[in-house]
Amino acid sequence: MTQRVKITYISLLVLLPICIIAGTSLGAFKIEFEQCANILLNLFGADNYSDFTNPQHNVLLYIRLPRVCLSMMIGAALAVSGAGLQGLFRNPLADPGLIGISAGAMLAASIAIIMGLQFTSGFLGYYSISFATFLGAILTTIIVFKLSKSNKSTNIATMLLAGIAINALAGAVTGFIIYLSDDDQLRDITFWSLGSLGGADWEKVIALIPLIILPIIMIARLAKKLDVYALGESEALCLGVNVNSLKRRLVVWVTISVGACVAIAGMIGFIGLLIPHITRLLVGPKHRNLIWISAILGALVLSISDLLCRLIVAPAELPIGILTAILGTPLFLALLIQQKRKING
Amino acid sequence: MVKTKNISFAVGKKNILKNVNSTFENGKVSAILGPNGAGKSTLVKCISGTITPNKGVIELDGKNIKNIGLENLALKRSYLNQQFNLSVGYTVKEIVSMGRFPHYKVYPSKKDDEIITSAMKLLDIISLSDRITNTLSGGELQRVHFARTLAQIWPNSKEEQEGKILILDEPVNNLDPQFQHSILELAKRFAENHNVCVIIVLHDLNLVAQYSNYSIVMRQGEVITQGKTREVLTEKLLEEVYKVPISIIKNDHHFNIVTGVKYNRLENELIR
Numbered sequence: 207m208t209q210r211v212k213i214t215y216i217s218l219l220v221l222l223p224i225c226i227i228a229g230t231s232l233g234a235f236k237i238e239f240e241q242c243a244n245i246l247l248n249l250f251g252a253d254n255y256s257d258f259t260n261p262q263h264n265v266l267l268y269i270r271l272p273r274v275c276l277s278m279m280i281g282a283a284l285a286v287s288g289a290g291l292q293g294l295f296r297n298p299l300a301d302p303g304l305i306g307i308s309a310g311a312m313l314a315a316s317i318a319i320i321m322g323l324q325f326t327s328g329f330l331g332y333y334s335i336s337f338a339t340f341l342g343a344i345l346t347t348i349i350v351f352k353l354s355k356s357n358k359s360t361n362i363a364t365m366l367l368a369g370i371a372i373n374a375l376a377g378a379v380t381g382f383i384i385y386l387s388d389d390d391q392l393r394d395i396t397f398w399s400l401g402s403l404g405g406a407d408w409e410k411v412i413a414l415i416p417l418i419i420l421p422i423i424m425i426a427r428l429a430k431k432l433d434v435y436a437l438g439e440s441e442a443l444c445l446g447v448n449v450n451s452l453k454r455r456l457v458v459w460v461t462i463s464v465g466a467c468v469a470i471a472g473m474i475g476f477i478g479l480l481i482p483h484i485t486r487l488l489v490g491p492k493h494r495n496l497i498w499i500s501a502i503l504g505a506l507v508l509s510i511s512d513l514l515c516r517l518i519v520a521p522a523e524l525p526i527g528i529l530t531a532i533l534g535t536p537l538f539l540a541l542l543i544q545q546k547r548k549i550n551g
Numbered sequence: 552m553v554k555t556k557n558i559s560f561a562v563g564k565k566n567i568l569k570n571v572n573s574t575f576e577n578g579k580v581s582a583i584l585g586p587n588g589a590g591k592s593t594l595v596k597c598i599s600g601t602i603t604p605n606k607g608v609i610e611l612d613g614k615n616i617k618n619i620g621l622e623n624l625a626l627k628r629s630y631l632n633q634q635f636n637l638s639v640g641y642t643v644k645e646i647v648s649m650g651r652f653p654h655y656k657v658y659p660s661k662k663d664d665e666i667i668t669s670a671m672k673l674l675d676i677i678s679l680s681d682r683i684t685n686t687l688s689g690g691e692l693q694r695v696h697f698a699r700t701l702a703q704i705w706p707n708s709k710e711e712q713e714g715k716i717l718i719l720d721e722p723v724n725n726l727d728p729q730f731q732h733s734i735l736e737l738a739k740r741f742a743e744n745h746n747v748c749v750i751i752v753l754h755d756l757n758l759v760a761q762y763s764n765y766s767i768v769m770r771q772g773e774v775i776t777q778g779k780t781r782e783v784l785t786e787k788l789l790e791e792v793y794k795v796p797i798s799i800i801k802n803d804h805h806f807n808i809v810t811g812v813k814y815n816r817l818e819n820e821l822i823r
Binding site for chain 2: 296298430433434436437438440441443444445446447448486490491492
């Protein structure tokens with residue numbers, strides 16, 4: 207591990223707890239840092255630290271902490287998926303949207319909203335949009351993956367084109383559904399598409415853990431193979447990489463994790479595209495570092511973005527998709543310009 | 552030893568290889584030559600296992616390569632493609648290290664590191680070690696990938712005679728004459744010293760004449776002739792295949808081929 211990589215790891219790991227503390231103590235409802243510490247210490251059995259009010263205790267433990275956890279997990283999952291897909295497409299501009307995950311999720315969510323599934327009673331009613339979205343994401347990716355298969359092998363260029371086609375089709379159908387929807391439904395669909403971590407609770411965090419942690423670990427295990435894959439498909443094959451299995455495994459894990467993220471938080475753009483890109487500039491293209499550092503950086507960036515969403519228009523909240531795009535676009539353009547300068551000398 | 556038995560390969564209705572039978576021996580350099588579109592690259596792709604022929608069998612030391620797993624094959628055979636993808640952002644050393652990928656699990660061993668350094672020294676790219684590959688010239692990149700290819704089948708000891716396979720598809724493109732000769736010399740040394748079976752696709756007939764023991768001449772997907780280079784390559788055959796005047800100058804020590812001119816032995820002059 208080079209010095210640069212070590213420094214990056216250490217500084218990001220130092221920033222992580224700072225972000226958690228900031229995320230839990232800042233917000234419309236005031237909780238001082240000291241009280242924040244007291245609540246946490248109290249939670250772990252230190253009974254003499256009780257200088258806080260009950261609402262503060264509840265807001266911190268049942269609203270903010272799960273929200274910070276959720277934002278960090280989703281940020282990490284989106285960034286790692288982006289890093290994996292950029293490796294698979296051998297293109298730094300790839301992101302999970304490219305293989306139809308987001309468009310499928312959007313379509314499924316729109317259908318669920320217009321059918322009023324969220325108003326059906328019981329457990330299924332409450333989570334209906336999430337379930338529909340997750341299914342939508344997985345179904346579209348399966349279609350894209352099947353379309354790109356020929357002679358038992360998966361053609362990446364075809365996958366890209368199939369992804370674009372399915373994106374367009376799903377977009378058109380979503381448009382038609384929006385046309386059919388009434389004002390309330392339209393509002394729901396629009397807000398869903400802008401993404402939000404507002405509904406965070408521990409149940410969602412726990413439900414997401416296996417759907418996010420497992421894919422991150424599995425994608426990280428493909429790191430060495432993704433490096434060799436960067437040489438080209440036939441080179442990777444000659445170096446003993448089962449290229450088709452690599453593609454299949456990567457797409458499966460990316461779909462599960464991104465599908466789960468979209469199901470819980472709606473559409474959050476730019477993290478999957480930008481974070482791996484920035485990480486590559488920080489520590490180079492080797493996937494072992496790229497994937498883990500993207501995970502930490504993604505967690506940091508999304509939790510900070512979510513904090514800003516809560517602070518900027520407090521006590522209201524900005525949809526997080528807006529913020530990641532507003533912050534992401536200029537940053538991305540700056541990176542492009544910097545890269546162009548580097549190449550031109 | 553590599554043998555292709557009756558292999559055919561077609562894309563749609565176009566037959567690119569038609570019943571190719573060929574043998575490539577260990578410890579020898581075998582050149583595949585022929586005009587553009589003769590199927591040379593397709594043949595080496597089949598042998599390397601990156602594409603599967605529609606018909607026929609490829610045997611490696613008597614075993615069908617289909618039955619040797621990808622990972623085991625990668626320990627024995629390395630292949631240098633004609634074109635390289637730009638692996639954006641990777642350094643020269645990282646690219647060469649990838650040649651050792653089949654040999655280690657998580658991190659390269661000390662031995663792997665030694666091999667990577669030796670391969671880079673051999674190709675004179677040590678000074679480029681930390682350069683990003685997309686800033687290299689075509690010739691430098693060619694040497695980097697050649698080093699990676701050598702690192703993959705690097706002998707475990709000085710005496711190793713395992714008979715690995717080195718497949719090179721036009722390895723001297725982009726290179727100046729100095730490196731053309733040094734790369735082919737290296738390939739020849741691997742063959743002679745470590746019993747490696749070297750298979751090279753080459754366009755430069757003079758290099759074929761100087762470095763290869765065996766030649767396989769192809770045209771339109773078929774093997775026209777194969778055998779010892781000195782015996783097989785005749786002016787008549789080459790002129791028929793390439794449709795240009797060709798002169799062969801040979802004695803006991805030298806064997807050279809000049810294209811585009813005819814050498815008049817009586818007058819000792821070149822005629823165009």
